[in-house]
Amino acid sequence: MAELNGKVALITGAARGQGRAHAITLARAGADIAALDICRDLPYPRYGLSSQADLDDTVHEVQSLGRRALALVADVRSASAMEAAVQTTISTFGHIDILICNAGIADMATTWDVTEEWWDVMLDVNLKGAWLAAKYVVPHMIAQQRGGRIIMTSSVAGLKGMAGLSHYCAAKWGVVGLARSLALEVAPFGITVNTLHPTGVDTPLITGMAQAAGMPKAQLVDQLRDGHPLPVDLVAPQDIANAALWLVSDAARYVTGLELKIDAGEMLR
Ligand SMILES: NC(=O)c1ccc[n+]([C@@H]2O[C@H](COP(=O)([O-])OP(=O)(O)OC[C@H]3O[C@@H](n4cnc5c(N)ncnc54)[C@H](O)[C@@H]3O)[C@@H](O)[C@H]2O)c1
Numbered sequence: 001m002a003e004l005n006g007k008v009a010l011i012t013g014a015a016r017g018q019g020r021a022h023a024i025t026l027a028r029a030g031a032d033i034a035a036l037d038i039c040r041d042l043p044y045p046r047y048g049l050s051s052q053a054d055l056d057d058t059v060h061e062v063q064s065l066g067r068r069a070l071a072l073v074a075d076v077r078s079a080s081a082m083e084a085a086v087q088t089t090i091s092t093f094g095h096i097d098i099l100i101c102n103a104g105i106a107d108m109a110t111t112w113d114v115t116e117e118w119w120d121v122m123l124d125v126n127l128k129g130a131w132l133a134a135k136y137v138v139p140h141m142i143a144q145q146r147g148g149r150i151i152m153t154s155s156v157a158g159l160k161g162m163a164g165l166s167h168y169c170a171a172k173w174g175v176v177g178l179a180r181s182l183a184l185e186v187a188p189f190g191i192t193v194n195t196l197h198p199t200g201v202d203t204p205l206i207t208g209m210a211q212a213a214g215m216p217k218a219q220l221v222d223q224l225r226d227g228h229p230l231p232v233d234l235v236a237p238q239d240i241a242n243a244a245l246w247l248v249s250d251a252a253r254y255v256t257g258l259e260l261k262i263d264a265g266e267m268l269r
Pocket residue numbers: 012013014015016017018019036037038039040049050051074075076077102103104105106125129153154155156197198199200201202203204205206
């Protein structure tokens with residue numbers, strides 16, 4: 001499939017995990033990739049984030065597919081950094097056709113044990129970060145008059161309550177409100193906005209969250225598997241990237257405001 005030839009995708013959180021899978025999958029379909037990540041740790045979550053080497057690996061994988069790739073080190077919480085990153089993408093590639101707001105963090109604690117700093121970082125990375133990316137990309141998409149595709153990664157935690165994850169759930173529900181409202185605003189310009197709602201995905205986030213909560217990863221995986229009508233422990237980053245590929249393809253040109261679950265049936269119960 002090479003239906004994304006000539007398209008440019010800006011992907012946040014692209015150094016590893018689902019973001020890297022999005023970058024490689026879209027590049028395989030013909031897109032050039034602007035891969036953005038923070039490449040350093042934050043006080044929260046209580047597990048490590050990406051490194052510059054991770055981001056470089058994503059870039060090299062895209063280039064090995066014969067596509068152009070740009071590495072952008074930026075914190076999605078920073079308006080000035082996101083404005084500059086979008087500007088660099090435009091000056092390098094000339095346009096942006098696809099935005100995937102994927103950067104995110106998770107961590108577990110009961111609501112009353114969450115500190116103010118912890119709450120703020122959870123909301124800022126997962127929700128404000130998606131807003132800032134859209135804020136700076138959308139005016140270019142409108143001016144380009146080529147339409148556009150925006151995907152925001154929420155979670156099953158953006159569709160239900162989850163004990164120990166209230167700060168994460170609040171942010172991921174917020175992403176749905178942001179995406180639905182933005183979808184209405186940009187529809188006249190031929191731009192679609194959709195959200196992804198994965199169950200547990202086999203990425204460093206799951207390993208890190210278990211470790212931070214002092215729980216063996218196998219125990220967390222057991223809990224997740226018990227919630228799945230389909231017999232699977234964790235879905236793969238590629239499962240999420242396949243859903244995103246469909247949303248940015250011509251096949252989904254009139255799909256907007258969709259909350260697309262990749263959840264092994266979890267939300268059926
Ligand atoms: N893994 C899961 O089980 C799961 C399930 C549902 C939803 N999600 C969501 O999927 C998305 C991708 O997560 P993942 O599973 O690939 O985890 P991951 O930790 O492997 O990747 C997340 C990436 O986001 C980057 N990032 C974090 N904070 C950032 C910031 N402030 N600025 C820029 N980049 C930042 C990290 O460095 C990392 O490379 C997240 O939004 C996450 O909340 C994950």
